[in-house]
Amino acid sequence: MWPRIANRRCARLPLGSDLSIEGNVMPQNRSDFDGLPSAGPARPEDVIEDLGDGLLLRRARSEDIEANAAFQSVVQADPPDFEPFEHIAHWVRQLMDGSHPICRARDFLLVHDTRSDQVVSSLGLLSHTLAYDGIPVPTGMPELVGTHPDYRHRRLIARQFAEVHRWSEERGQLLQIIDGIPWYYRQFGYEMAAQNMGGLYQGRSLLPGEPVKGLGVRAAIEADAPFITRCFDHGMKRYRLTCRRDEAFWRFELSGRHGFSTQTRFLKIVETDSGEPRAVFNHVPILLDHGWTRTPMFEAAPGVAWPEVVDAALFFLREVGAELASQSKQEHAGAALVLGTEHPALEVLRGRGGRPRRPYAWYLRVADPVGFLKHVAPALEARLVGSPYQGHDGELALSFFRSGVRLHFEKGQLREIAEWRPSTEEVGDVSLPDLSFLNLLFGHRSLVEIADAFPDCQITRRQALVETLFPKQPSFLMPTS
Numbered sequence: 001m002w003p004r005i006a007n008r009r010c011a012r013l014p015l016g017s018d019l020s021i022e023g024n025v026m027p028q029n030r031s032d033f034d035g036l037p038s039a040g041p042a043r044p045e046d047v048i049e050d051l052g053d054g055l056l057l058r059r060a061r062s063e064d065i066e067a068n069a070a071f072q073s074v075v076q077a078d079p080p081d082f083e084p085f086e087h088i089a090h091w092v093r094q095l096m097d098g099s100h101p102i103c104r105a106r107d108f109l110l111v112h113d114t115r116s117d118q119v120v121s122s123l124g125l126l127s128h129t130l131a132y133d134g135i136p137v138p139t140g141m142p143e144l145v146g147t148h149p150d151y152r153h154r155r156l157i158a159r160q161f162a163e164v165h166r167w168s169e170e171r172g173q174l175l176q177i178i179d180g181i182p183w184y185y186r187q188f189g190y191e192m193a194a195q196n197m198g199g200l201y202q203g204r205s206l207l208p209g210e211p212v213k214g215l216g217v218r219a220a221i222e223a224d225a226p227f228i229t230r231c232f233d234h235g236m237k238r239y240r241l242t243c244r245r246d247e248a249f250w251r252f253e254l255s256g257r258h259g260f261s262t263q264t265r266f267l268k269i270v271e272t273d274s275g276e277p278r279a280v281f282n283h284v285p286i287l288l289d290h291g292w293t294r295t296p297m298f299e300a301a302p303g304v305a306w307p308e309v310v311d312a313a314l315f316f317l318r319e320v321g322a323e324l325a326s327q328s329k330q331e332h333a334g335a336a337l338v339l340g341t342e343h344p345a346l347e348v349l350r351g352r353g354g355r356p357r358r359p360y361a362w363y364l365r366v367a368d369p370v371g372f373l374k375h376v377a378p379a380l381e382a383r384l385v386g387s388p389y390q391g392h393d394g395e396l397a398l399s400f401f402r403s404g405v406r407l408h409f410e411k412g413q414l415r416e417i418a419e420w421r422p423s424t425e426e427v428g429d430v431s432l433p434d435l436s437f438l439n440l441l442f443g444h445r446s447l448v449e450i451a452d453a454f455p456d457c458q459i460t461r462r463q464a465l466v467e468t469l470f471p472k473q474p475s476f477l478m479p480t481s
């Protein structure tokens, strides 16, 4: 039922996997690439660049769907018990066939080898709206990045990134995000600056053996979309950077996806015996990571107490885990609540024997820090309210060594945010090496944690103001992919 391609490096990391680079470079079997469908015709108007040796960099069209779906299903296939390959093909088809809310065939780039008529490298750019303290941020997400093993190390991905970064800028996107393999995307200007997964692994023996009196769990239906939206929006207030998901998205999630793709999640409602919905959670439709059900989203309606809805969900996951285990002839290890480091469900379960797992991270890129800071200025001003810096007047100079940003406050309002170049004479208030500023901006690390990790992070003046403007706070990203 769940065919697998064995012996593959992971395209996107399963939680708890070995994070070493070694785990990501296992050679693929080249014969898997033989006999893939041909790419559609290379139309001159789609060609972006002739890369030589018969390779054309071009935009994809719907005629390329089958070629790209087949190529991606092989190049992205993951090790046993993660994302089975035909589910990647379903996902690619939907991203390209016009039925996906935020992606079309034209959002993909291909490197087309005109000698073999094969797709040999590809990636797409999905457009999302994220929110920074609730402020909408247009965001691009490069996705499904892959190159045929015989064509690697020729900078084919680097060339395609330059192109999608240009598209992203044209679309007015202030941020780019990637859920990707270790280190790789740093070379394209990304910093790992928001937590990604992590959470609590509650072994099967720790899951409740009895249902919670008065509460049950049922599959969500389209009519639940307003309730799910309300719970999700309420829960997202605890995070710095989040993904906006409106009712239309939840309807797509509930009934718009074709078949099982790697993105399929089953949504469940916790409700009272009288049918009053209390909470929503989801789970991946297969066991992952050696026998675990995986729940990457769990939110309760405003005002609902968590302990009972958590037990109701865990009892359900115990039942569904046993069913999935018998279908796939493995043991159900337990329920992985992949909800990050800070979540009410994890608080409720503290001391109940589960194993915490450290999060991985999202790659974030901000090409124009001044533009981004101007966009989120109301969030920065709001952080001063009620702090000792309420009504603050003055300057703050953040140095990134070869560039910098100067913020000018008047009565607690940001009157000016401008580029500024540090010098030997004027080093600024705080100096942040490389892209470490993104860790501060997105609340991933505190200023002191950055200074501990990078001795060349210098705090010269105004530490308290910087800490007030950029406190540590987790993010929760669940983009519409």
Ligand SMILES: CC(C)(COP(=O)(O)OP(=O)(O)OC[C@H]1O[C@@H](n2cnc3c(N)ncnc32)[C@H](O)[C@@H]1OP(=O)(O)O)[C@@H](O)C(=O)NCCC(=O)NCCS
Residues within 6 Å of the ligand: 010, 011, 012, 021, 024, 025, 075, 076, 121, 145, 146, 147, 148, 151, 152, 153, 154, 155, 156, 157, 158, 159, 179, 180, 181, 182, 183, 184, 187
């Ligand atoms: C990762 C992958 C996309 C790289 O493709 P590529 O066309 O070789 O990329 P580029 O030539 O543009 O890479 C440039 C640099 O990235 C680095 N790099 C390449 N593969 C890497 C990997 N797996 N991990 C970390 N760094 C890597 C190298 O330093 C390379 O430069 P070099 O050739 O001078 O050493 C390709 O190996 C692949 O398809 N892997 C399987 C699918 C996958 O893991 N996709 C990423 C999903 S998030």
